[in-house]
Amino acid sequence: MNKIYGIDLGTTNSCISVLKEGRPHTIPVDGNGIVPSVVSLDGTNLLVGRKALNRAAAFPEQSIRSVKRLMGTTEKLTLGNKTYEPEDISAMILRYLCDEARKIEGHEVENVVITVPAYFSDAQRRATMEAGKRAGLTVERIINEPTAAALFYDHVLASDGDSQQVLSSKAGEHYALVYDLGGGTFDVSVLRMGEIIEVLASTGDTHLGGDDFDKRIVTRLLQEIKEKENVDLEDYVPALARLNAVAERAKIALSEKASVRVEETRIPTPKGKSCTVSMEFSREDFEAMTEDFVARTVASVEKAMEEAQLTPDKIGKVLLVGGMTRMPAVAARLEEIFGGARMPVVDPDLSVSNGASIQGGIISGENCEQILVDVTPHTLSLESITYDFRQLECSPIIPRNTQIPVTRARTFSTVYHHQRAAELRVYQGESLFPKENTLIGETSLELAPAEAHCPILVEYSYDLNGIVHMVAEQKGYSRKTELRIDSRNPQLFSSQGLEKIQEDEEEETEESPNAVNFVTQRARNLLSKMEPGAKKDALTQSLARYEEALMDDEDALDEVEDELLALIEAETSEREQEEQEED
Amino acid sequence: MIESAYDILHVPRDAGPEEVRRAYVRLVRRYPPEHFPEKFAALRRAYQQVTLSEDFIEEMFSRVKEDGEPLEMAGFLWGDRRDLKPEKEVPLTELVSLLRVKNMRSVLDGMLEKASAEKITWRE
Numbered sequence: 001m002n003k004i005y006g007i008d009l010g011t012t013n014s015c016i017s018v019l020k021e022g023r024p025h026t027i028p029v030d031g032n033g034i035v036p037s038v039v040s041l042d043g044t045n046l047l048v049g050r051k052a053l054n055r056a057a058a059f060p061e062q063s064i065r066s067v068k069r070l071m072g073t074t075e076k077l078t079l080g081n082k083t084y085e086p087e088d089i090s091a092m093i094l095r096y097l098c099d100e101a102r103k104i105e106g107h108e109v110e111n112v113v114i115t116v117p118a119y120f121s122d123a124q125r126r127a128t129m130e131a132g133k134r135a136g137l138t139v140e141r142i143i144n145e146p147t148a149a150a151l152f153y154d155h156v157l158a159s160d161g162d163s164q165q166v167l168s169s170k171a172g173e174h175y176a177l178v179y180d181l182g183g184g185t186f187d188v189s190v191l192r193m194g195e196i197i198e199v200l201a202s203t204g205d206t207h208l209g210g211d212d213f214d215k216r217i218v219t220r221l222l223q224e225i226k227e228k229e230n231v232d233l234e235d236y237v238p239a240l241a242r243l244n245a246v247a248e249r250a251k252i253a254l255s256e257k258a259s260v261r262v263e264e265t266r267i268p269t270p271k272g273k274s275c276t277v278s279m280e281f282s283r284e285d286f287e288a289m290t291e292d293f294v295a296r297t298v299a300s301v302e303k304a305m306e307e308a309q310l311t312p313d314k315i316g317k318v319l320l321v322g323g324m325t326r327m328p329a330v331a332a333r334l335e336e337i338f339g340g341a342r343m344p345v346v347d348p349d350l351s352v353s354n355g356a357s358i359q360g361g362i363i364s365g366e367n368c369e370q371i372l373v374d375v376t377p378h379t380l381s382l383e384s385i386t387y388d389f390r391q392l393e394c395s396p397i398i399p400r401n402t403q404i405p406v407t408r409a410r411t412f413s414t415v416y417h418h419q420r421a422a423e424l425r426v427y428q429g430e431s432l433f434p435k436e437n438t439l440i441g442e443t444s445l446e447l448a449p450a451e452a453h454c455p456i457l458v459e460y461s462y463d464l465n466g467i468v469h470m471v472a473e474q475k476g477y478s479r480k481t482e483l484r485i486d487s488r489n490p491q492l493f494s495s496q497g498l499e500k501i502q503e504d505e506e507e508e509t510e511e512s513p514n515a516v517n518f519v520t521q522r523a524r525n526l527l528s529k530m531e532p533g534a535k536k537d538a539l540t541q542s543l544a545r546y547e548e549a550l551m552d553d554e555d556a557l558d559e560v561e562d563e564l565l566a567l568i569e570a571e572t573s574e575r576e577q578e579e580q581e582e583d
Numbered sequence: 584m585i586e587s588a589y590d591i592l593h594v595p596r597d598a599g600p601e602e603v604r605r606a607y608v609r610l611v612r613r614y615p616p617e618h619f620p621e622k623f624a625a626l627r628r629a630y631q632q633v634t635l636s637e638d639f640i641e642e643m644f645s646r647v648k649e650d651g652e653p654l655e656m657a658g659f660l661w662g663d664r665r666d667l668k669p670e671k672e673v674p675l676t677e678l679v680s681l682l683r684v685k686n687m688r689s690v691l692d693g694m695l696e697k698a699s700a701e702k703i704t705w706r707e
Binding site for chain 2: 194195196362363371372373403404405406407463464518519565569
């Protein structure tokens with residue numbers, strides 16, 4: 001299998017990482033590996049990354065930034081005389097990352113894991129998947145950013161944390177909270193970490209990030225200019241781009257210094273004459289300006305803790321991810337809740353893409369030691385009518401924070417005698433009312449003539465990629481319909497009849513071929529580390545029997561698999577104990 | 584079917600929470616969701632059944648006593664709106680988990696009988 005690269009496709013910056021000998025490495029694209037998520041048009045050339053960022057300050061109308069905020073919308077973007085969809089712009093960034101990575105690494109980058117905010121909706125995930133496709137990549141998985149960060153942190157703990165810490169964390173399980181405040185999105189996840197990593201709750205805000213903090217400074221600057229120079233620049237793009245860049249620099253400086261002076265001359269104005277602005281910002285000013293944003297993130301933290309049914313004292317570690325967590329007020333606020341001792345140092349910029357590369361290793365079988373269990377970020381429900389006919393409601397089938405992959409079914413019933421069809425609408429969201437949630441797919445089930453209250457079983461499946469699959473069946477009449485809401489398939493609403501389903505079922509095998517790959521891969525990984533001897537021979541033989549059973553003896557497969565897994569586990573735990581004794 | 588949750592986890596019926604948790608973690612490491620989605624789902628289902636809190640079971644049982652049957656109001660499909668009455672629906676996990684409490688056995692046996700005769704339906 002090809003190497004699977006991990007990509008953090010961020011609002012302001014993006015990164016690409018890959019596993020090398022089991023350790024994640026960020027590929028130093030654009031120097032330090034942190035690539036601005038900016039696309040700019042220079043004549044007929046499209047620039048991406050640092051070069052584009054440099055151009056964007058001077059030519060904002062020929063540049064696109066923060067496209068991630070538009071993912072999942074149908075907004076059109078113009079560059080030169082062409083229009084693009086948000087997916088196209090993201091695809092350019094992905095393509096740039098992969099091309100540069102190829103130049104550095106010396107081999108083709110085709111298979112990738114892309115991270116998205118945990119709170120991204122189905123449409124936003126689908127758009128991200130589509131961007132990967134348009135960049136000519138095989139998107140192996142879309143994973144959640146806080147989960148990726150936790151994977152990376154767990155890896156760091158396991159590989160080079162001091163041994164005492166490793167032992168204490170591995171022996172018992174502990175809870176961790178990931179606070180991820182990036183350029184455009186905010187996420188918070190609560191995880192249980194130990195021998196397996198389980199996400200317990202995930203929440204956030206897809207429209208809250210560093211950009212919003214910048215805007216508050218820009219607003220102050222605009223006011224100042226209006227008062228002093230009597231020009232209104234609120235809708236003048238070239239000036240706004242300049243002020244945005246200035247504001248971002250000021251914000252970053254305020255994380256280090258108590259106050260900062262903004263001096264910007266020759267700001268373009270619509271009348272041709274340029275103007276100047278000079279203002280002093282203190283850290284307190286800035287914190288007061290953005291207090292409401294921090295309060296919003298804290299509310300999300302509390303919500304996540306409540307959903308995980310934990311109190312702050314139960315949280316062993318708080319991981320800070322995303323550039324905005326460098327703001328002292330953010331750290332201070334979290335310290336108030338959790339205490340500073342529980343906030344280990346992790347790289348806020350690189351941990352997400354590094355974590356994505358670890359997930360890549362899990363998929364390819366290269367990394368067999370970390371086991372991850374993630375959750376659904378939104379509730380999936382079916383529209384139904386209440387008993388009193390007063391209103392339509394969303395009846396949850398898969399509640400949020402359910403561990404994935406998952407299949408859940410619920411029985412509904414028909415309303416009247418000889419009902420011809422049932423309309424099935426799949427919604428995503430937390431509200432009871434359909435109009436407040438997002439419709440993600442619909443189909444109808446043709447019914448056989450039957451009494452009223454005829455049961456209809458509706459089953460939803462949510463797989464590891466966040467793809468929703470629905471099957472509805474009229475009980476006792478074998479009428480069936482199926483709806484695949486597939487993020488890899490841009491055809492949003494597609495329904496299939498019974499015949500088509502049967503064909504598909506024949507094509508699909510029950511367990512993925514990866515399952516096979518995983519067991520043999522684990523055995524081979526272990527064999528390569530073992531000294532020759534009786535144990536190695538036993539494992540080799542068991543592996544051979546397993547591979548033989550895979551080929552032609554399905555009956556014996558379970559038994560042989562159990563035997564092989566037992567050998568692997570015995571050997572692995574023995575090795576772990578030896579390592580601990582050495583430490 | 585009814586005994587399976589404990590069997591799937593390979594723990595005795597009187598296993599304590601820590602023992603159940605250890606067994607579950609060990610099995611998830613063996614059958615990670617990434618590579619064994621179906622086996623993982625079965626493990627998790629079993630784990631959830633076995634770890635349901637006593638309070639929850641108490642509450643379920645009081646509902647059984649009041650209504651004769653645990654009733655989960657099922658919604659109706661969007662369609663024409665004429666006469667209707669609620670469909671009885673019992674989540675299967677709850678049904679099975681209720682069996683842990685010995686003195687409630689007789690009530691539940693009755694319910695299971697009805698369920699098997701398809702007088703009531705269940706969901707996973």
